[in-house]
Amino acid sequence: MTALSQGSGPSQEGPTFIRVRAALDRVDRVTKYAVIIAMAVMTILVVTQVVFRYAFSSAIDWSEEVARLAFVWAMFLAIPHGIRRGVHVGIDALVVRFSESVQDFLFRLAAMLGAGLMAVIFWFAWDVTVYTLPEMMPTLNLTAAVYYIAVLFAAIHSLLHLALLAWGGSKTWEEEPRP
Structure with a gap:
């Protein structure tokens, strides 16, 4: 019997849910590597700038701006990964006292x-982006x-992550049981 037929876990939402989750997973993999590259660029530039300043008494004029851009x-890009894994700060002192169905609803x-x-x-970021273009x-x-x-x-x-979590519940990203 598969997880779909057992009615347990995120599979109970059906094949559309599974396809949407898989598509979002692919987006996550791409952005994960983008975060890694941005952090690497930032680190390399900051270290290089320090070496240039202290060893050569010189500076790379654009390095600070590129490092700041890579950091931003x-x-x-990492925020949605925190949403997916549920690692953002939350206070659940009251919520954990409710039944599982109420917790799922909340x-x-x-x-x-x-x-x-x-x-x-x-919406607001769009306005600011257009304004600063x-x-x-x-x-x-x-x-x-x-x-x-x-x-x-x-x-x-x-x-997209929050909509998927609203659709599938807190167990959306749990691994499906192996047969």
Whole structure:
């Protein structure tokens, strides 16, 4: 008997749910590597800048801006991964006293409200991105809006995770039992 026919875990939601979860998993794998690359770029640039300043009494004029940009992108791309794993700060002193069905309802409600908040964040980030599009960075031939584009990506990716959690519940990302 499969997990689907047993009615346990996230499979009970059906094949559409499983396909959506798999698609979001593929997006997560891509953004995971983007976070790793951004952190590596930031680290390499900061270390190189320190070496240049102290060893050669020189500086790389664009390194600070690129390192800051890599940091911003890494942090915003990592937010949905925290949502997926449930590692963001939460206070559950009251919620854990409720029955499992009430806890599931509250989890799904919180996920829906969080998805709504991400939609609002996307809307405002869009406005700021459009507003800052003509501004250029001081040392790079790049629009300053690139900082806010990271917020746009994070908001959409987080919204997708929260919508999936509202749909599938807290066990959405648990591994399916092996036969």
